[in-house]
Amino acid sequence: MPELPEVETIARDLEARVRGAIVQDLSVRRPDILAPDSGTRRLRRNLSGRRITDVSRRGKNLVFVLDRRFRMVINLGMTGRVVTSDSPRASELVHVAASFTLEDGRSILYDDARRFGRIRLFTETAWRVRDAELGIEPLAPDFTPELLHHLTRRSVTPIRNFLLDQNRIAGVGNIYANEALFRARIRPTRRANRITRPGATALHHELRAVLSEAILERGTTFSDYRDASGNEGAFQFRLRVYDREALPCTVCDHLIRRVVLTNRSAFYCPSCQR
DNA sequence: AACGCGCCCTGTCCGC
DNA sequence: TGCGGACAGGGCGCGT
Numbered sequence: 566m567p568e569l570p571e572v573e574t575i576a577r578d579l580e581a582r583v584r585g586a587i588v589q590d591l592s593v594r595r596p597d598i599l600a601p602d603s604g605t606r607r608l609r610r611n612l613s614g615r616r617i618t619d620v621s622r623r624g625k626n627l628v629f630v631l632d633r634r635f636r637m638v639i640n641l642g643m644t645g646r647v648v649t650s651d652s653p654r655a656s657e658l659v660h661v662a663a664s665f666t667l668e669d670g671r672s673i674l675y676d677d678a679r680r681f682g683r684i685r686l687f688t689e690t691a692w693r694v695r696d697a698e699l700g701i702e703p704l705a706p707d708f709t710p711e712l713l714h715h716l717t718r719r720s721v722t723p724i725r726n727f728l729l730d731q732n733r734i735a736g737v738g739n740i741y742a743n744e745a746l747f748r749a750r751i752r753p754t755r756r757a758n759r760i761t762r763p764g765a766t767a768l769h770h771e772l773r774a775v776l777s778e779a780i781l782e783r784g785t786t787f788s789d790y791r792d793a794s795g796n797e798g799a800f801q802f803r804l805r806v807y808d809r810e811a812l813p814c815t816v817c818d819h820l821i822r823r824v825v826l827t828n829r830s831a832f833y834c835p836s837c838q839r
Numbered sequence: 840a841a842c843g844c845g846c847c848c849t850g851t852c853c854g855c
Numbered sequence: 856t857g858c859g860g861a862c863a864g865g866g867c868g869c870g871t
Contacts, residue, residue: 568864597847625865642865644849660849679848681865722842731866738864787864788851807864827843830862 567641569703569736570779571790571798572622575647578793579620579627579673582649587668588612588631595662598677600685608686611635612665624699624735636692642681644789648674654795678789700733703772708734714765717757724760725753725831728772737772740785740807743832745772747806752838753831754824778803806832 567575590613593605612631619630627647629637639647648655650664650672658676663684665673675684687695701708716734720727728734728742737745746753748771751764760768784790784798787808791797805815809832810823819836 571864640865642847643863645865677848678850679863679865681847681849683866720841726842729865740864785864790864828845829865 567645567784567790568625568738568741569622569776570741570782570800571784571792572625572627572641572736573780574783574798575793576620576622576627579629579647579649582651582793583617583667583671583673584620585616585618586671587614587616589614589666589668591663591665593663595677595680598662598675598680598682598684600683603684603686608637608684611686612637622736623696624702624731625738634689636687636689638685638687638692638695639675640683640685642677642679642683644678645682646674646676646789646791646795648676648791648793648795650674652794654791657795698732699735700731701735703734703736704776708769708773710762710766710769713769714760714762717760717765720757722757723753723826723831724751724755724757724768725826727757729829736776739829739831740787740804741772741775741779743807744775744805747833747838748775750838752833753826754833806834808832 591608593599615631617629617631618633621628625640627639631637648658655674658674660676660678661674662677662680663675725742725746728737743753745768749767751768779785779800782798782800783792785800786797787801806821809821811820814821814834814837817836819834821832822835824831
C-alpha cells in the first residue's frame with residue numbers, strides 16, 4: 566500500500582502532531598503485527614515514559630525516535646494506517662491492531678486490515694545495521710543519474726522489478742515504479758542492464774518528479790491509504806498507467822496494457838514505451 | 840548471489 | 856442473493 570509519498574505524508578503529519586509527546590503505554594490487540602524480537606513486553610518496557618523526539622521516514626518505513634535511544638519502526642505493509650485519536654476520523658478505524666497512549670490523553674492508533682504490516686523496536690546500534698541494508702533514498706542529493714545507471718549494470722531483472730527492490734532503492738512501490746517508467750518512456754519489462762545512459766537519466770528525473778508531485782498531493786489512495794488524520798490522498802487522479810488497463814493512453818490514445826511480472830501487475834503504453 | 844516463487848491475511852469486485 | 860476465483864499499494868524465506 567503505502568509507498569514513499571504516502572509514508573512521507575504520514576511522517577510529516579505525525580512530526581507536527583506528536584513530536585515531544587510522552588508515551589504512556591500501549592495495547593496490542595493483534596500480536597502478529599509485532600516483529601518476533603519486539604513483543605508487547607519488550608515494547609512496553611522500552612517505550613513507556615519515553616518522549617517521541619522525532620518522526621521521520623526511511624524508504625517505506627515510518628520511524629519514531631524515542632529519547633534518541635530507541636527507534637520504533639512501522640512498516641505499513643499493504644493496508645496499514647497510522648491515525649491519531651484526536652482526528653474525527655479515528656472512530657472510522659475498524660481494524661485497530663495496536664494503540665499507543667500518550668500522557669497528554671491522546672493516542673496513536675495502528676490499524677491494519679490484512680496485517681501484513683510490522684512494528685519493530687530497534688536500539689540505535691541495531692537501527693544502523695538495518696539502515697545500511699536499505700537502498701538509497703531516491704530523493705536524496707546523492708541519488709544521481711550516474712548512480713542509477715551504475716546500479717542497473719549488474720541486474721538482468723525487468724526494470725519494474727529492479728525498482729521495487731528496497732535494498733537497491735528504498736521507497737518505490739508498484740504504483741510509482743509504473744508511473745515513472747511511463748514518464749521515462751521505458752517498458753517495465755526491459756532488463757535493467759539494458760537501460761541506456763540517457764534512459765537512466767530520464768528514469769532518474771521522472772522517478773523524482775513523480776514522487777515529489779505525489780508528496781504534494783499527499784499520496785495516492787487506491788483503496789486503503791489514509792494520512793494521519795484518516796483522510797485520502799489525491800494523486801490517484803494523476804495516475805497515467807497504473808490500474809488503467811484497456812483505457813486510452815493520455816498521450817497517444819493507444820490502449821494501456823497489463824502484464825504480470827513475478828505475480829504483480831505492470832502497466833504500460835505499447836506505443837509510448839519501448 | 841541474483842532471481843522468482845509462494846505465502847502471510849482480509850476485503851472487494853466480477854462472472855456465473 | 857450466493858459463491859468461487861482473481862486481485863490488491865509489501866516483504867520475507869526459500870530453492871535454484
